[in-house]
Amino acid sequence: MHPQIKEPTTRNAKNTFKAIEDAAYEVFYKNGYHGTTIADITNRAGVAAGTFYLYFPSKLVLYQHILMSLSHDIRKEIAAKVSRKETRYEKEREGIKTFINYALERPEMYNIIWESLYIDRELFRDYYADFAKRYKRGLEEAAAKGEIRSLDSEVVSYVLMGITNFIGLKVVMDLGEGNENVDAIVNVVMEILDKGLFKKHRDSSGK
Amino acid sequence: MHPQIKEPTTRNAKNTFKAIEDAAYEVFYKNGYHGTTIADITNRAGVAAGTFYLYFPSKLVLYQHILMSLSHDIRKEIAAKVSRKETRYEKEREGIKTFINYALERPEMYNIIWESLYIDRELFRDYYADFAKRYKRGLEEAAAKGEIRSLDSEVVSYVLMGITNFIGLKVVMDLGEGNENVDAIVNVVMEILDKGLFKKHRDSSGK
DNA sequence: TGCTAACATGAATATATATTCAGTTTGTGA
DNA sequence: TCACAAACTGAATATATATTCATGTTAGCA
Numbered sequence: 001m002h003p004q005i006k007e008p009t010t011r012n013a014k015n016t017f018k019a020i021e022d023a024a025y026e027v028f029y030k031n032g033y034h035g036t037t038i039a040d041i042t043n044r045a046g047v048a049a050g051t052f053y054l055y056f057p058s059k060l061v062l063y064q065h066i067l068m069s070l071s072h073d074i075r076k077e078i079a080a081k082v083s084r085k086e087t088r089y090e091k092e093r094e095g096i097k098t099f100i101n102y103a104l105e106r107p108e109m110y111n112i113i114w115e116s117l118y119i120d121r122e123l124f125r126d127y128y129a130d131f132a133k134r135y136k137r138g139l140e141e142a143a144a145k146g147e148i149r150s151l152d153s154e155v156v157s158y159v160l161m162g163i164t165n166f167i168g169l170k171v172v173m174d175l176g177e178g179n180e181n182v183d184a185i186v187n188v189v190m191e192i193l194d195k196g197l198f199k200k201h202r203d204s205s206g207k
Numbered sequence: 208m209h210p211q212i213k214e215p216t217t218r219n220a221k222n223t224f225k226a227i228e229d230a231a232y233e234v235f236y237k238n239g240y241h242g243t244t245i246a247d248i249t250n251r252a253g254v255a256a257g258t259f260y261l262y263f264p265s266k267l268v269l270y271q272h273i274l275m276s277l278s279h280d281i282r283k284e285i286a287a288k289v290s291r292k293e294t295r296y297e298k299e300r301e302g303i304k305t306f307i308n309y310a311l312e313r314p315e316m317y318n319i320i321w322e323s324l325y326i327d328r329e330l331f332r333d334y335y336a337d338f339a340k341r342y343k344r345g346l347e348e349a350a351a352k353g354e355i356r357s358l359d360s361e362v363v364s365y366v367l368m369g370i371t372n373f374i375g376l377k378v379v380m381d382l383g384e385g386n387e388n389v390d391a392i393v394n395v396v397m398e399i400l401d402k403g404l405f406k407k408h409r410d411s412s413g414k
Numbered sequence: 415t416g417c418t419a420a421c422a423t424g425a426a427t428a429t430a431t432a433t434t435c436a437g438t439t440t441g442t443g444a
Numbered sequence: 445t446c447a448c449a450a451a452c453t454g455a456a457t458a459t460a461t462a463t464t465c466a467t468g469t470t471a472g473c474a
Contacts, residue, residue, distance in 0.1 A: 088405070115324075118239045151404075156399070159370050162376075163370060164369070165369055166368055167366065185359075188359050191358055192366060196401050198295070
């Protein structure tokens with residue numbers, strides 16, 4: 001928990017705190033950080049403007065609080081699903097699928113994480129650096145077992161994050177246009193990861 | 208040119224206009240859209256605040272103007288380089304390499320394009336939709352020639368954009384930490400695209 | 415040299431909104 | 445039932461900054 005946040009102690013105060021958090025999720029998503037005012041948040045939460053400052057010292061700290069809770073949540077969800085699979089191949093498929101479904105069901109979270117690049121660059125950087133680190137670990141284990149080819153695992157992790165994030169972006173942007181067949185999309189991605197994009201060209205030593 | 212922008216006519220006015228544009232590039236990059244004020248721009252350009260409004264009706268229109276010019280520029284650069292290559296394989300390698308080098312040399316452009324998701328969602332969406340459309344065309348030609356495998360070209364184009372953008376992101380975030388060996392990074396990416404990530408697992412019909 | 419239109423100025427205006435604070439209500443333990 | 449702290453209120457404050465406008469300056473031409 002952010003050190004500057006004052007935790008509520010009584011039952012009523014806990015409800016108030018939660019109402020502010022919930023309102024913030026909704027409004028930050030809908031209108032972005034700069035597009036939402038403290039008044040938007042407190043109105044939606046049904047409390048007075050001053051009440052906000054009983055718990056949070058500033059709008060920025062609230063944003064950071066929400067961002068951290070989001071990123072924790074999305075990582076937990078992916079880790080839980082992935083750990084149930086045996087092979088790296090199956091883990092990868094599951095991770096991509098989970099991420100896309102997450103983006104589809106709660107586009108707000110996804111959106112808020114990207115916006116952080118322009119609100120709190122450190123937090124954004126840390127989020128992806130940490131994500132990459134976990135990814136690397138998994139990839140290196142898989143390489144040690146001979147499940148995947150030996151390639152720079154840092155670069156590979158950004159390749160995989162890039163694919164997942166952009167496919168998620170596409171799905172979110174297309175929301176409501178009926179392109180939500182996640183399995184079909186994941187199949188295409190796995191085809192590429194499994195066999196490559198290119199048909200064999202010239203000699204296999206390449207150019 | 209944006210219809211609300213008033214073009215300068217005289218030699219001096221052209222210089223003033225250019226100075227405002229140049230200042231805006233720098234400052235938008237450095238501090239983001241919300242972090243820069245009209246005063247920041249006009250101070251850096253060496254003109255009075257009011258002068259800004261001789262040419263641009265608002266800060267938003269200036270931002271849109273700059274974003275469009277950036278996205279035009281980056282696409283032009285990639286298209287020019289790619290068109291010199293023969294095979295899809297070589298074109299892909301060149302496109303990725305050009306994009307990363309672009310991000311490395313002018314991180315501001317790259318940065319501004321992503322921020323647009325939170326400033327002008329339509330413009331952002333259009334930018335990527337258009338990028339994807341061009342990509343699709345190239346991929347479909349390559350598929351017709353048998354250079355690449357037949358897969359949903361829309362999904363493939365987002366996979367490739369995702370890879371490129373995230374590798375670009377990594378390179379920009381790491382700037383100054385000596386990880387700027389673009390060729391080595393591109394090689395890893397091409398390895399994956401060429402031969403896949405996974406070693407052959409079980410039977411090739413897959414799961 | 416004087417005229418005119420384009421160009422430029424920067425102080426003043428208008429507005430938005432994050433944050434404060436003096437006062438009020440509420441719940442709880444004695 | 446009282447006392448007190450915690451919780452809450454919302455009008456007032458403070459600040460930032462996009463935009464306007466009355467006024468001045470310049471360049472080129474008759």
